[in-house]
Amino acid sequence: MKKPIKFIAFDADDTLWDCQGHFERVMQELYTLLEPWTDRQKAAEELFATERKNMPLLGYGTKAFSLSMIETALRVSHHEMAGDKLAWLQDECYSLLNLPATPLPEVDETLRELQRRGWHMAVFTKGELLDQEHKLQRSRLSRYFEYVEITSDKTEREFQALCRHLGIKPEELLMVGNSMKSDIAPALAIGAQAVHIPFHITWELEHAETVDHEGLTCITHFSELLHVVG
Numbered sequence: 524m525k526k527p528i529k530f531i532a533f534d535a536d537d538t539l540w541d542c543q544g545h546f547e548r549v550m551q552e553l554y555t556l557l558e559p560w561t562d563r564q565k566a567a568e569e570l571f572a573t574e575r576k577n578m579p580l581l582g583y584g585t586k587a588f589s590l591s592m593i594e595t596a597l598r599v600s601h602h603e604m605a606g607d608k609l610a611w612l613q614d615e616c617y618s619l620l621n622l623p624a625t626p627l628p629e630v631d632e633t634l635r636e637l638q639r640r641g642w643h644m645a646v647f648t649k650g651e652l653l654d655q656e657h658k659l660q661r662s663r664l665s666r667y668f669e670y671v672e673i674t675s676d677k678t679e680r681e682f683q684a685l686c687r688h689l690g691i692k693p694e695e696l697l698m699v700g701n702s703m704k705s706d707i708a709p710a711l712a713i714g715a716q717a718v719h720i721p722f723h724i725t726w727e728l729e730h731a732e733t734v735d736h737e738g739l740t741c742i743t744h745f746s747e748l749l750h751v752v753g
Contacts, residue, residue: 528716528752529691531637533668534700535648535655537722540624540662546588549615553592556608560600570595582675584651589616624658629745634667636749645670647685647698649677649705677705679712686713699748703734711736718742718751 536542550570554563561569573591581587596604596612637644646668648655655673659665670689674681686693693714700706701722710717716738740751 527695528697529695530643530645530670530689531697531699531752532645532647532685534698534702534706535646535659536650537701538627538699538706538720539630539646539664540626540658541722542622542624542658543722545619545622549592549619552615553596553612556596556604556612557599560603566595566599569599573598582651583649585616585619585654586651588619589613592616620654620657622658624661626662626664627745631664633746633748634664637752638667642752644668645672645685645689647672647674647677649674649681677709679709682709682713682715686715697752707739708734711738714738716740718748720745720748 533539550567553570554566557563557566570591573595574588577587577591577594581590592612593609593616596609634644644667646659650673652673656671659671665671672685672688682696682698683693686696689696694716696710696715697718698706698710698715699718699720701720703719707717707719711734717736717740719734719739719741720743721741742748742751
């Protein structure tokens with residue numbers, strides 16, 4: 524680390540546990556249902572357009588995703604999709620509210636060791652409050668964190684607010700996450716340091732260019748974080 528760190532903040536979805544993989548499964552089911560009306564690539568483009576349009580009003584999370592899925596199904600099928608198929612699709616979307624939130628490899632062991640070494644740790648994630656709280660509970664990782672903040676978005680403004688809530692300066696924060704757009708770029712922009720650990724699937728709305736910054740460290744395995752912080 525370039526400067527002394529007082530708090531390590533972790534993204535949740537696709538950093539601590541798999542989330543996007545479950546969403547991808549349900550998205551593929553939508554594309555199958557829409558095959559009588561369009562090909563799978565076009566269906567994916569239509570869903571992305573719907574999510575992007577709805578983002579300012581619905582934000583991030585399972586409920587926003589579910590509404591965008593149903594809206595896309597109705598629009599692309601010209602309201603011809605049968606009610607029983609729409610109901611089945613709705614149930615599949617609702618199943619995401621109970622996704623396992625099983626910690627990704629090396630996460631539990633690494634957090635336990637960081638806690639043993641005396642590091643102060645927080646969860647800083649965006650999405651729907653109850654959904655994210657429930658996933659954290661199901662993951663059984665909450666015992667490692669002194670502070671949890673769930674926000675509607677993660678921009679420079681929210682990162683600055685996080686530092687105020689933690690009582691630290693931006694340069695005393697280390698952010699760990701899988702998204703260059705939401706976890707890494709805004710943290711570096713306020714003067715914090717960051718560790719990027721990519722996930723094998725990235726949501727279309729989280730795609731961003733790789734950041735080149737002296738305050739950024741890139742790792743491929745979660746346990747490498749132990750060497751990063753020293």
